[in-house]
Amino acid sequence: MAMPESACASAPTPATLAPQTEAELSAQVAQCHASARALEIAGGGTRTRRAAVPAATQLTTSAISGVVAYEPGELTLIARAGTPLDQIEQLLAAQGQALAFEPMDHRVLLGSNGTPTLGGMVAANISGPRRLQAGACRDHLLGVRFVDGRGRVIKNGGRVMKNVTGMDLAKLMCGANGTLGILTEVALKALPMAESQQTLAFAGVTPDAAVGIFSAALATPFEVSGAAFHDGTAWLRIEGLTRQVAYRRERLSALLRDHAIEIVDETASRQLWRDLRDVRHFAGSDAAVWRIHVKPTDAPAVLKALDMLGGQASLDWGGGLIWYAGNAAAAAVRQAAGAGVAVPVRPAPGTDLPPHPPQAPGVAALTAAIRRTFDPAGILNPGQMGS
Structure with missing residues (x-):
């Protein structure tokens, strides 16, 4: 049920929007754009952080669900953003296929009880150990539909690789964490499951x-x-x-x-x-957990620097990804990371950490310009992605 414009504009406490269709989502976002009402975007709630803007209205896409088309012979699948990831994986497995990039399930590490969704996976570019061979989630995206910060419905890409032409907004959306638009539908390439x-x-x-x-x-x-x-x-x-x-x-x-x-x-x-x-080896710890992206050959030196801070670390992606569990200050972790990029995944109990490190001036200016293009009022997940 759509929220009246007046409610979106002046609700005294955070409300929750749960649009059932893309059209309903579009109308709700347009209303919040008109009133500059911040939105905290969530899929299935498995990775939800504290709202960056305390008065933000939470919006979940979990009801915009269902498989639109699946062509096993073409290795392509189209589904709405709120479709549970388990449903997608079971559908593919029945045909001997899988998502090649092996998305992790954050519930183990974060202790959350939500349902991972297809849109959440794409929005965060969730990719697991097989990324070093098969590539990331964004490398398997064929196209997307999304609602931008004005409430406009935008479609980009195609159903098969040969139809993906023009500016690749799908890859721009993948990993943007809902800051450029709210995904409603995604087209993905599947691959045969290993025997x-x-x-x-x-x-x-x-x-x-x-x-x-x-x-x-x-x-x-x-x-x-x-x-x-x-x-x-x-x-x-x-x-x-x-x-x-x-x-x-x-x-x-x-x-x-x-x-x-x-x-x-x-x-x-x-x-x-x-x-x-799923980084199960850090699931039972109360320490903060970080992802640190580094050049693989730099990993041993970064691990030595992290060891001096206390805590534990592990490697994935041939050394290109470091998982670190420890309660050192954010500045110390980022200094230990050197030229790598350190992003907090799970804050320690009773604490909070900015989701992304400060950006270099040139990168920050480019990021801000892109966000203004898609979300001029700055209502989509403010506080994410260095904003």
Whole structure:
């Protein structure tokens, strides 16, 4: 049910909008644009932070749900933004397909009870361990529909790769965290699910040795689909047809024969990478949790700097992603990150952290200009993305 314009303009306490359709969403956003009423955008509520503007009206897209079209033979799927991610994954799995970028489930780490949605995944560019091989969520986007900060409905992209022409707004929206527009529909490319997988485990190694293992393995043609490190153990995942996996395992074992190697079988391997994907090893901690994006070869030095602050750290993406759990000050974490980018994911209890680091002046000016284009009144998720 649409909120009356007067309510959106003058509600004394934060309200919640739950539009049922794209048209209803468009009308509500147009009303809030006219009154400069801030909106806190949420999908299924699994990653919701404290509203950056305390008086912001929360808006959820969870009711704008459902699969629009799925063509298994074309490896393409179109669905509305509020569609539960579990529903999408089950639909693809029934046809032997999957989302190649392996999106994590934040509920484990954040202790939240929401339902991950397709729109939330795209808005935050959620990508898991397979990103180092398959690319990120944005690399599999074919097109989007969204409502901008004026309430206008905008469509960009197509249903198949050959129809994606012109300015690629889909990739601009992916990872913008709802600051440029509110997604209502997305078109995605799926990929066949791997028939088999195994993992090579290297116990008792240092971060330097782990990154050395990753560098050697990822430089081969053996299609490593996961490279992670935690608590003294490094892991390499290989996936594909059963015979391919066996061949790659033997070749990688021969290449890395200077290290003791344990082979993790199919069932245990799948559970291991679900846990690594969801950062389950930091789920029970009360410490703040950070994502730090670095050049993989810089990872050992950054881990040493973080170790001096206390806490724990792990690696993913072959060293390109550091997960850090600790209660050091934000400035100290970002200094330890060096040239990397440190983003808080879970604040410590009773604290809050700005969601993104300060931007360089040139980047900040460009960001502000883009946001003014799509959201001139600045009502969409103010306080996000350095705004």
